[in-house]
Amino acid sequence: MSDTCFDEDELDLLKELSNIAMGRAGRDLAKVLDEYIELSIPELRFVSSDMVMATIAEMMGGLEQSMSVVRVGFHDSLGGEAIFLFGDETWHTVAELLADDEPENEASERKLLLDISNILAAACLNGLAENLKGSVVLSSAPTISQRTPASLVLDTLFSASRSQWTKTLLVKISFTMESRDFKCDLLLFFSEQSLEGLQKRLRDILNE
């Protein structure tokens, strides 16, 4: 089990760096959709593997609703997984904003949600890694589950990996639109192995 324990200053800095990375992601998405994106205040939590589902449910206000879930792995100076949870109607909004002529079916929904996830993951993770004076590589094969109760998708996802970790750091960021049906929650999980390196980078910045 990792004994990495971040102090208040380190968490405060990581919150601000996540905020800056989220801002870049919001800007990139706003340019693509030509629509203002509301940004949440990033939420940071340490979670143990046995409490991960309860913690996510609490942060999300429940996990029973149907969602589409995209999972993007990342590695290099930072390692972990970015999990995007989209409200069921979000892709309609995206298709409308992009004036997409594709027929509305599962394949076009899948393509749009993967495109949005890639835009947000690239801006967010590259921005975060850059601010931490590191780099990150995104996995080339994101996975997606469409219109499924979020609890089911996440439980399946975590039951496969739960034995490989005990404690990790979770950052939740939300992207919404004020006047349209668009909701995307991003859960960033840092791998247990990357926490020590992350903490060292935060300490270096605080000591500059």
Add this chain to the structure above:
Amino acid sequence: MPLTVLIVDDTRFTRRKLSDMVKSVYPDTVITEAEDGQQALDEIAKTKFDLMLLDLNMPVFNGFQTLERLQQAKSTLPVVVLSANIQDKAVERTLSLGAMDFMGKPPEMEKLKRILESIVAK
């Protein structure tokens, strides 16, 4: 008279960093810190500041709401918004609500120095 600056941000790191940056230009500056828009408005009610550096994405009152309150109160306090929210519409909205300038995060020393010099010159 020393410069008086109100720094409003919900993260300690940014408040400290901005405070250090301001003091590196004008070491005698009197800095007051607030963690959200409501605290900022409380401080403005008590003290006359030369400049406010204001974040947007904060709990309680965010930066937009704080600017709206200042506009309603016909405040003449110069406000520079400093935010991670760098969308064009966020910049336009802050300027339309009366902010004198907008800086993306992380803050740039040269731009902040120019802003401080323009405040002192007035």
